Amino acid sequence: MKFIVKLYPEITIKSKSVRLRFIKLLETNLRNVLKKVHEDVRVQKQWDSITVNLKHEDEQLREQLIDRLGCIPGIHSYLEVGEYSYESIDDIYQHAHAQFADSLAGKTFCVRVKRKGKHEFTSIEVERYVGGGLNQHSDAKGVSLKTPDVTVKLEIDRDKLFLVKGEFPGLGGFPIATQEDVLSLMSGGYDSGVASFQMIKKGCRTHYCFFNLGGAAHEVGVQQVAHYLWQKYGESHKVRFISVPFEPVVEEILERIDSGQMGVILKRMMMRTATKVAERFGIQALITGESLGQVSSQTLTNLNVIDRSTDTLILRPLAAMDKQDIINVARDIGTAPFAETMPEYCGVISKKPTVKAVLSKIEAEEEKFSEGLIERILEQSTIMDIREIGKAAETKAKILDAQTIEEADADAVVLDIRPPEEQEEAPLDMPGTEVRILPFYKLGSQFADLDQERTYLLYCDRGVMSKLQALYLQEQGFENVKVYRPG
Ligand SMILES: Nc1ncnc2c1ncn2[C@@H]1O[C@H](COP(=O)(O)OP(=O)(O)OP(=O)(O)O)[C@@H](O)[C@H]1O
Numbered sequence: 371m372k373f374i375v376k377l378y379p380e381i382t383i384k385s386k387s388v389r390l391r392f393i394k395l396l397e398t399n400l401r402n403v404l405k406k407v408h409e410d411v412r413v414q415k416q417w418d419s420i421t422v423n424l425k426h427e428d429e430q431l432r433e434q435l436i437d438r439l440g441c442i443p444g445i446h447s448y449l450e451v452g453e454y455s456y457e458s459i460d461d462i463y464q465h466a467h468a469q470f471a472d473s474l475a476g477k478t479f480c481v482r483v484k485r486k487g488k489h490e491f492t493s494i495e496v497e498r499y500v501g502g503g504l505n506q507h508s509d510a511k512g513v514s515l516k517t518p519d520v521t522v523k524l525e526i527d528r529d530k531l532f533l534v535k536g537e538f539p540g541l542g543g544f545p546i547a548t549q550e551d552v553l554s555l556m557s558g559g560y561d562s563g564v565a566s567f568q569m570i571k572k573g574c575r576t577h578y579c580f581f582n583l584g585g586a587a588h589e590v591g592v593q594q595v596a597h598y599l600w601q602k603y604g605e606s607h608k609v610r611f612i613s614v615p616f617e618p619v620v621e622e623i624l625e626r627i628d629s630g631q632m633g634v635i636l637k638r639m640m641m642r643t644a645t646k647v648a649e650r651f652g653i654q655a656l657i658t659g660e661s662l663g664q665v666s667s668q669t670l671t672n673l674n675v676i677d678r679s680t681d682t683l684i685l686r687p688l689a690a691m692d693k694q695d696i697i698n699v700a701r702d703i704g705t706a707p708f709a710e711t712m713p714e715y716c717g718v719i720s721k722k723p724t725v726k727a728v729l730s731k732i733e734a735e736e737e738k739f740s741e742g743l744i745e746r747i748l749e750q751s752t753i754m755d756i757r758e759i760g761k762a763a764e765t766k767a768k769i770l771d772a773q774t775i776e777e778a779d780a781d782a783v784v785l786d787i788r789p790p791e792e793q794e795e796a797p798l799d800m801p802g803t804e805v806r807i808l809p810f811y812k813l814g815s816q817f818a819d820l821d822q823e824r825t826y827l828l829y830c831d832r833g834v835m836s837k838l839q840a841l842y843l844q845e846q847g848f849e850n851v852k853v854y855r856p857g
Pocket residue numbers: 554555556557558559560561562563579580581582583640657658659660664665667716
C-alpha cells in the first residue's frame with residue numbers, strides 16, 4: 371500500500387533552505403512514528419510531498435497507517451494511492467477504468483488530473499480522455515464538472531501514474547522539532563491539555579511539568595493525559611514528564627499568605643519553579659492553559675503580575691479562546707474524558723480572590739515564604755522519560771502481568787478500563803470470567819463499590835493506563851491488582 375503525504379501549505383511558502391529542513395524533519399518524524407506500525411514501512415521525501423510505502427497488503431495495518439498519519443503535525447492531507455506505470459494516455463484510462471468504473475454506477479462524476487514532468491499530453495487532455503471513456507464504458511449517470519457525486523483523482527508524476535483511492539485530512543501545523551522545546555504546565559484539566567496539543571501541533575517538542583497538589587490520584591490522572599497526548603500526537607520525539615511535590619508550597623500559602631492574594635501567588639510560585647526546570651533542560655518557554663477572564667487569577671492585571679515572577683517567556687495559546695471552544699477541541703483530540711473526571715485540585719481557594727493584583731503588595735506577601743522552599747521541592751521532584759510512565763508505575767507498585775486468568779486467580783474479576791468506543795469496537799469475550807466494564811476515567815469515583823478482597827485484572831489496549839490505574843488502586847488499599855495481558 372502507498373500513501374502520498376502532502377505538506378501543510380505554510381511549509382511550502384518558506385524559503386528553499388527552510389522548506390528543505392522542514393521536509394527532512396517531517397520525513398524523520400513519519401519514519402519514527404510509522405515504524406511502530408510496521409518495521410517495513412518505507413518513507414521517502416520529495417520536494418512537495420512524502421511517500422509512505424508498505425509492501426504488505428493488510429487491512430489492519432492500512433487502518434493503523436491512516437490513523438497515525440492523521441495525528442502527525444505538518445501534514446495538510448494524505449492520499450491513499452495505487453501506483454502504475456503507463457505507456458500511453460489509453461493505458462492511463464485502462465487503469466482508471468479498472469479501479470473506478472464499478473464505483474461510478476448511478477452517480478455523476480468528473481476526472482481531475484495533477485501532473486508533474488514532461489508529457490505528450492496536457493492534464494486537461496487526460497481528464498477528457500479518461501472522463502469520456504468512463505462515461506461510455508460504465509454505468510455512471512453522467513459527467514458533472516461542478517457538483518459531481520464522485521471525483522476521480524489521478525496524479526501523474528513523470529512515468530508513474532497514481533490513482534487516488536482515498537483522501538484524508540492531516541493535522542496541519544509544523545513538523546515537531548522545527549520549533550524549539552517548550553515546557554507545558556499540566557494540571558490535567560481541559561485547558562492545559564488543549565494548550566499542550568496546540569504547541570505540539572505548532573512543531574514544539576512539548577515536555578510536561580506537573581505540580582502535585584492532590585497526591586497519587588492527581589499524579590496518575592495527569593500522567594495519563596500527558597502520556598496520551600504524547601503517544602497520539604508527539605510520539606516522534608522523546609519528552610520529559612517532571613513532577614514536583616507542591617503541597618509544601620500550598621501549606622505555606624495557606625498558613626502565611628493573605629487570602630485574597632493566594633491564587634496569584636500560587637501561580638507565581640508555579641512559574642518560578644517551572645522556570646528552574648526549564649533552565650535545567652535548556653527550554654525557552656513555559657506554556658499554560660490560562661485564558662483571559664476565565665477565572666479570577668486570569669485577568670490581564672493578574673496575568674501581568676504573574677509574568678513578573680519570571681524572565682522566561684510564558685505562552686498562553688488559549689488566551690483568546692472561549693471555554694466551549696476549548697472543550698470542543700478537547701473532545702476532538704481525545705483529552706476530554708480525562709478532564710471530565712479530573713477533580714479540581716486548585717490547592718488554594720480564597721473567599722475574595724483579587725482580580726487586580728498589585729505587584730508591590732504581592733512581593734511583600736512573598737517575603738513570608740521560608741527560605742529555599744523552591745529548591746527543596748525541586749530536590750524532591752521526579753524527572754521521567756515519558757515512555758517510562760507505565761514502567762515506573764509497574765516497578766513502584768510491583769504490578770504483575772497476568773496472561774491467563776488462572777495464572778492470577780480463577781475467581782478474578784477482569785476490569786475492562788478502556789473508553790466505551792474501544793469496548794464497543796472489540797468487546798472482551800471471556801466466557802466463565804466476570805468482566806466488569808469501568809472506563810478508566812470513572813475508576814477514581816467508583817472504586818469504592820469494588821470488593822477489596824477480590825483479585826482484579828485491569829485490561830486496556832496498550833497496557834499503560836492499566837498499569838497506572840493498578841498503581842492507583844493499590845494506593846487505595848487493593849492488594850490483589852494485576853495487569854491483564856492476554857498472551
Ligand atoms: N497543578 C498544576 N500543575 C501544573 N500546572 C498547573 C497546575 N495547576 C494549574 N496549572 C497551570 O495553570 C493554568 C491555569 O490553571 P487554573 O487552575 O487557573 O485554570 P484551569 O482552567 O483549571 O486549568 P486546567 O483546565 O488546565 O486545569 C493551567 O492551565 C496550567 O497550565
